[in-house]
Amino acid sequence: MRKSRKRPPRRPSRKPADKPRNHPQSRPSPPVRRAPTTWVIAILTGNGLCKTTGLAFQPVRPMEGPMRQGLFALIVGLAALFAVAPPALAQQDQAEFERIVNSLDFRRGAIKLDNGLATIDLPDAFRYLGPADAQTMLTKLWGNPPGAGQGTLGMILPTDPSPFSPEGWAVIVYYNPAGYVSDEDAADLDAEQLMKDMQAATAEGNKERAAQGYEEVHLLGWAREPRYDAVAKKIHWGKRLTFGTATDETLNYEIRVLGRRGYLELNVVAPMSALPNIDQTSDKILAMVHFDQGNTYAEFNPDVDETAAYGIAGLIAGGLLTKAGFFKGLIALLIASKKLVAIGVVAFGAGIYAAIRRFFGRRGTPPNA
Numbered sequence: 001m002r003k004s005r006k007r008p009p010r011r012p013s014r015k016p017a018d019k020p021r022n023h024p025q026s027r028p029s030p031p032v033r034r035a036p037t038t039w040v041i042a043i044l045t046g047n048g049l050c051k052t053t054g055l056a057f058q059p060v061r062p063m064e065g066p067m068r069q070g071l072f073a074l075i076v077g078l079a080a081l082f083a084v085a086p087p088a089l090a091q092q093d094q095a096e097f098e099r100i101v102n103s104l105d106f107r108r109g110a111i112k113l114d115n116g117l118a119t120i121d122l123p124d125a126f127r128y129l130g131p132a133d134a135q136t137m138l139t140k141l142w143g144n145p146p147g148a149g150q151g152t153l154g155m156i157l158p159t160d161p162s163p164f165s166p167e168g169w170a171v172i173v174y175y176n177p178a179g180y181v182s183d184e185d186a187a188d189l190d191a192e193q194l195m196k197d198m199q200a201a202t203a204e205g206n207k208e209r210a211a212q213g214y215e216e217v218h219l220l221g222w223a224r225e226p227r228y229d230a231v232a233k234k235i236h237w238g239k240r241l242t243f244g245t246a247t248d249e250t251l252n253y254e255i256r257v258l259g260r261r262g263y264l265e266l267n268v269v270a271p272m273s274a275l276p277n278i279d280q281t282s283d284k285i286l287a288m289v290h291f292d293q294g295n296t297y298a299e300f301n302p303d304v305d306e307t308a309a310y311g312i313a314g315l316i317a318g319g320l321l322t323k324a325g326f327f328k329g330l331i332a333l334l335i336a337s338k339k340l341v342a343i344g345v346v347a348f349g350a351g352i353y354a355a356i357r358r359f360f361g362r363r364g365t366p367p368n369a
Contacts, residue, residue: 097141100136100140100141101141103133103136104129104133104136104137105129105130105133106127106128106129106157107122107127107128107129107130108122108124108126108127108128109121109122110122111128111154113153113154113173113175114130114131114153114154115153115175116292117175117259117291117292117295118175118257118259118264118289118290118291118292118295119289119290119292120154120156120173120288120289121287121288121290122156122288123284123288125158125159125160125281125284126156126157126158126159126284126288127156127157127158127159128154128155128156128157129154129155129157130154131149131152131153131154133154133155134149134152134154134155134172135148135149135150135152137155137163137170138172141164149172151174152172152173152174153173153174153175153264154172154173155170155171155172155173156170156171156173156266156285156288157170157171158170158277158281161274161277166271166273167271167273167274167277168274169268169269169270169271169274169277169278170268170269170270171255171266171267171268171269171285172266172267172269173264173265173266173289174264174265174267175262175263175264175265176262176263176264176265177261177262178262178263178308178309179261179262179305179306179307179308179309180258180260180261180262180297180300180305180306180307180308181258181263181308181310181311181312181315182307182308182311182312183228183230183233183258183311183312184311185311185312185313186228186230186235186311186312187230189226189228189312189313191222191225191226194226194313194316194317195219195221195222197317198219198317199219201317202217202218202219205217206218215243215244216243216244217241217243218241218242218243219239219240219241220239220240220241220242220249221239221240222237222238222239222240223238223239223240223251223252223253223272223275224236224237224238224253224275224279225237226312226316228312229286232286233257233258233259233297234255234256234257234258234286235255235256235258235312235315235316236253236254236255236256236282236286237253237254237316238251238252238253238254238275238278239251239252239253240252240272248272249272250272251268251270251271251272251274251275253267253268253270253275253278254266254267254268255267255268255282255285255286255289256315257286257289257290257291258297259291259295259296259297260291260294260295260296260297260299260300260301260305261295261305261306262308263315264289264291266285266289
C-alpha cells in the first residue's frame with residue numbers, strides 16, 4: 001500500500017507594510033481610464049470585436065500622462081506571446097466586454113440626481129449613467145481599482161466621440177457640501193498670479209512626495225483660464241499637468257456649479273487631445289446642470305446655512321494654497337483624469353465607430369416623469 005506524500009507547508013505570505021494614515025497615496029486614487037490586462041492583450045492582438053454593438057477594438061497606444069513605459073513594454077511583449085492564443089480566449093474577452101456594455105443603462109432626458117438637490121437636462125447628444133453604472137464604467141471598463149468613483153452622482157457622456165475611443169471623454173458628477181461659496185472675490189481674480197501661487201505650492205509639496213518615494217507633480221499652467229458666469233453661478237477651468245519624468249501632458253478640466261449649501265463638481269475625464277471638443281461643448285455642459293428650487297445659490301440664508309471657508313480662488317486652487325490642505329488639494333487637482341495616475345498600466349485604445357451612436361440611441365430611454 002502506497003503512502004500518501006505530505007505536501008510541504010505553505011510559506012506565509014508577506015503582508016506589505018501599512019502606509020502612514022496621512023500619506024498622500026493612502027487616499028483613494030483618482031479615477032482614470034485603463035483596461036483590464038486580459039482585454040488589453042485581446043485588443044493588441046487584434047482579436048477584439050463586439051458583434052452586437054459594433055464596438056471594434058483598435059491597436060492600443062500609450063495615452064498622455066505618467067504611463068509606466070517599462071510596464072507597457074512588458075504588456076506589449078505579453079501580447080505578442082498571446083498572439084497565437086486559442087480563439088476561445090479572445091472570444092471570452094469579447095463576450096465579457098459586450099456583457100458589461102449591454103448591462104449599462106444609458107439614460108436620456110431630464111435626470112434627477114440621487115441626492116435630490118439638482119437636475120441634469122440632457123441634450124440629444126448626451127447620455128447619463130447612474131452612480132452604480134458609473135462605477136462599473138470606471139472599474140470594469142476603464143480598469144480602475146474597486147471603489148473608484150465612490151460617492152459619485154453619476155456620469156455624463158457624449159455620444160460622439162464615444163467613451164471608448166482614444167479621444168473619448170466623460171464628466172463625473174459629485175456634490176461637495178462645503179457650504180455657500182461667496183463669489184465676492186470673483187471680479188478680482190488674477191489668473192496669472194493664482195497659477196504662480198499654485199505652482200509654488202505644488203513645488204513645495206513635491207519635496208514631501210519625493211522624500212517618500214513618490215512621483216512629483218508638475219503644474220505647467222492653464223489649459224483654459226478660469227471663466228466665471230456671475231449670473232448662472234458656474235465656473236470652469238483647465239490645467240496642464242505632467243508627472244514624474246513623463247513629457248506627455250495631462251488635462252485636468254473642472255466645472256463647478258454653486259448652490260445654497262455646497263456645489264456640484266463636474267470633473268471631465270479626458271485626454272489632452274479632447275480639449276478642442278470640450279471647448280465646443282462646454283457651454284452645453286454648463287447649461288444642462290442646475291440646482292433645483294430650494295437649493296439654488298440665490299436662496300442662501302445666512303441665518304441657517306453654513307458658509308464655506310474659501311471663495312472662488314480657493315475653490316479653483318482646491319486647498320493648494322494652504323499647507324494643511326496641500327495633499328487634499330492635490331487630489332482635487334488630479335481627480336478624474338483618465339490619463340494621469342501613478343498606477344497607470346496601459347490605456348484602453350479601443351475605437352468605436354458610428355454603430356456606437358446607434359447603440360446609445362437604442363439603449364437610452366427617457367426616465368419616468
